[in-house]
Amino acid sequence: MIKVLVIEDHEEIRDLISYNLSKENCETICFDNANEGLIHLENNDVDIILLDLMLPGLKGMQFLQIVRNNKKFSGVPIIIISAKNTEQDIINGLEMGADDYLTKPFSIKILIAKINAILRRNPAIKSKVISINGINIDTGNYTVTVDGEDVSLTNKEYELLLMLLKHPKRVFTRNQILNAVWGYESDVYTRTVDTHVSSLRKKLGDKGSFIKSVPKIGYRADI
């Protein structure tokens, strides 16, 4: 069952979405404001968010920003559904981190197809444990252990480790790492990645050596 969080202040639209998604193996939870939506998100599993922009109280774009800046939620896909339909509105929404943007009035069937297209690619990342060669990452509570010992990582170190270990052996360029961990519009010097690799290796101790540099390209988890 796909869990859809709907944040939309018009009742008719909420009902329309709710009714139609219920026929598509979806469970919808609706709120007419973003504050409550955020609270729900904090306390429940959500697979995808449908977000209106013009809301009373906390605005849609603020909600988007909060969610995208929180590593706990940043993986949850968001589709904006809004009456704001200028080119700039759409670009802003996408650049702020939305995965798609539908302008009102919208086709419910297209919405469903888009939800499926997005989820097809992002099988909801549930709390799970990645465990390789003595290194354990519990993505549910953001903890890492090495040979059973807790290791305290900073946010960036954690995200970097996760990225590398999600695809062992795969080479990531410094720019790919920057995009994924720092965000696509960060203007950070690529050597910053090196610094974080260095401190990550140090914190991982003996095991840290699995992070190999690939000259002229980037890094990989050789594990």
Next chain:
Amino acid sequence: MIKVLVIEDHEEIRDLISYNLSKENCETICFDNANEGLIHLENNDVDIILLDLMLPGLKGMQFLQIVRNNKKFSGVPIIIISAKNTEQDIINGLEMGADDYLTKPFSIKILIAKINAILRRNPAIKSKVISINGINIDTGNYTVTVDGEDVSLTNKEYELLLMLLKHPKRVFTRNQILNAVWGYESDVYTRTVDTHVSSLRKKLGDKGSFIKSVPKIGYRADI
């Protein structure tokens, strides 16, 4: 550099996309038909595909189907850009495996924002493997194996091997190799190529002997 494959039969639209994406850290390769696009995809790294539907010869939807049914490519995101704008067209496109659907006329800025939104989620692009006579090159990961054994190559050695094996039997002059591997404006002595051929042969062991020198001309992969 993001590699964008554009399949679109209208020259003006190809040019528009090409010109604008070139300013966004993208390298576009365009074809006016899907057959050639497919051949390109088979032989090159592609990060994302922009696909028109109404094409001469192989139709866009057939192309989509072929790509999605091929494990090798199924990870490559596809955005359909089409004049077919009915609800059913869009739903079909998305259900067939497209990641997004833009109707013509479209905003180039929105296209760019959508490409970024999609790639933000999929940093890990499936890599292409070249495999000849026991030599395997994983072009996404910059790894090479010979008879299953990992062989560690430097960047120049890797690029050189890749160039030779992309076109087996074909002779490359030292200057062609310099241009392709070292870049047009490098002022390196042509004998440097020989040195790299030498160390490459050595690292490839017995298999290394497939790199034949062609007296007075250059080298080729005789394989």
Next chain:
DNA sequence: AACTAATGTCAAAGAAATGTAAAATTATTG
């Protein structure tokens, strides 16, 4: 066979990229 011209190879010199500690800056928290 001797000569010429090209390619093969090695090791030292040079260039470039990465590693890392520590300082500077920025965010977070009490």
Next chain:
DNA sequence: CAATAATTTTACATTTCTTTGACATTAGTT
């Protein structure tokens, strides 16, 4: 608002890669 932690930059050390030049070897020519 101070204190603390995290992040980014800087600067220098270290490692690795690249290029060169010398000499060896091979192949082709006369």
